[in-house]
Amino acid sequence: MEEIIKVLLVDDHEMVRMGLAAYLATEPMIEVVGEASNGAEGVQLAEQFKPDVILMDLVMEGMDGIEATRRIRKVHPKGKVIVLTSFIDDEKVYPVIEAGAFSYLLKTSRAPDIVQAIQQAYRGQTVFEAKVTSKILTRMMGGENQDAPHLQCTPREMEILQLIAEGKTNQEIADQLFIGIKTVKTHVSNVLSKLGVDDRTQAAIYAHKHGICK
Template identity: 40%
Template sequence: MKVRILIVEDQMIVRKGLRMIVEQEERYHVVGEAGNGLEAIEIMEKYEIDIILMDIRMPGMNGMETTKIVKQRWPNVKILILTTFNDDEAALETLKDGVNGFLLKTAEPQKLIQAVQSCLDGGLVLHEDVAAKMMPGLLEKKKLEPIHVPLTERELDIAKLVGEGKTNKEIAKHLYLSIGTVKNHITQVLQKIGVRDRTQLAIYAVRNDLV
């Protein structure tokens, strides 16, 4: 089955360019295009979507508002935010709502393909230039009183690797575990620290000096 993609971007020329790039891969199929969040929700209600490529700043309903709604109604749908250097603070805000990655619009086409696949594999994608700008903001939040939750040594190792953006497959290879075992450990960690998904776990790892 092909990966079903929704492109949400208010500039038509950018939408068409993104579509052309992703559909060069036979396994990817663009189900629809939307110019803002309102149009995106309408498409989501009609079609099954695996991953959304979404801009932050759009008229009507922006990427931040759309992320909240999508993650509430369709929590399993992946979201890859397409950002610019001017959007880094806004992009950072969407982390808490469960986005799966950030990529600069100036990235090479192959970077986009890699980012899409990494999101689908369960990784947290941070384009290196985006990470350089966003990580200081995350680290600054460590001034807040850290939350200490008893995790086993294995769970701490896995939380650290999730914080580094590793996929389940990469974690399994690194720790010589099966992917199923890694998934079970992550489920246990999420329950222990009281967060919803691996994106929030990654933030937790950064704030608590695990990374």
């Protein structure tokens, strides 16, 4: 039986929270375990309830979503932060990704797409608004060093990188390649280290930018 996905809502607009909570209540496998009206409260509730997914607004009074994301990643590292905002300017996109955001959606997204993003985050798969992905790739291409770190990867590590870029979880990679989950984790760690990136999201972006995806 599938596990219930625990979700925390962090947004300073009550109507937004009410709308999200009402819609998510129609999803039998999703449970809203808490609602926060600002970043500081979001960090507190994330530590208290240990949600699987946190829907995070960016612009809020007091502690904003960027700082809240950074702190949540410290107090609850397993929680996946999905940014849900109206903003895609450079001052918001890059800092929150560096802070540890797992996915990035706009508030213009359809409700079913938000639900799908929650389900994908739970499975370890990232989702980025197309405009945000384009912005990130453009910036990376403009400042990219001529060296290609992925050339240091072994053939198996390159295979792992391709699967990461496809959004595969460690278990899915293990099943597809017929190797143990511990072996996958070791390969993933080596790939991140060789690419000089902090997480799977950055590795996936790197792979797409360099045409490594199948």
